[in-house]
Amino acid sequence: MSETKTITDTNVIAERYRTAVENRDVDALAKLYHLEVLLDAHVPNWRFQVQGRHAVAEATGTGLPGPGRFAFFDVEATASGDLLVQFEWRQEEGQGGQRSRELHVWRLDDDERIVEQVLFCAGIWDQQLQAQMAEEAPLVRP
DSSP states (O other): OOOOOOOSOHHHHHHHHHHHHHTTOHHHHHTTEEEEEEEEEEETTEEEEEESHHHHHHHHHHOSSSSEEEEEEEEEEOTTSOEEEEEEEEEOGGGTOOEEEEEEEEEEOTTSOEEEEEEEEEEEEOHHHHHHHHHHSOOSOO
């Protein structure tokens, strides 16, 4: 049975992550990670891993399509103390209007640093693909 952790304030961790990614601030992002953090990324038709604070921050902070913003960003703590983070990233319209939807599982140490980040990404959707999805598979709940 895994030990349950109490997370002091999920909003603090989430807001630091959100701000660092939106500002493309890899150094600020790196501070959220343990020195030996592992990123286990599952992206369309591919899986890769990266280890180390700065390598993971670089992969996470610049892995989204172009400068943009979070269309939504939600964080929920699990009973075991992990954080489930889901978001949609929207690239600035002038930059092509791409979108990305992701789910992350953050495992934290006692200092509330991320020691493991498992990432599931649905892919990067350009405007053409977004139009095709709207036509062929309209959403019930946007």
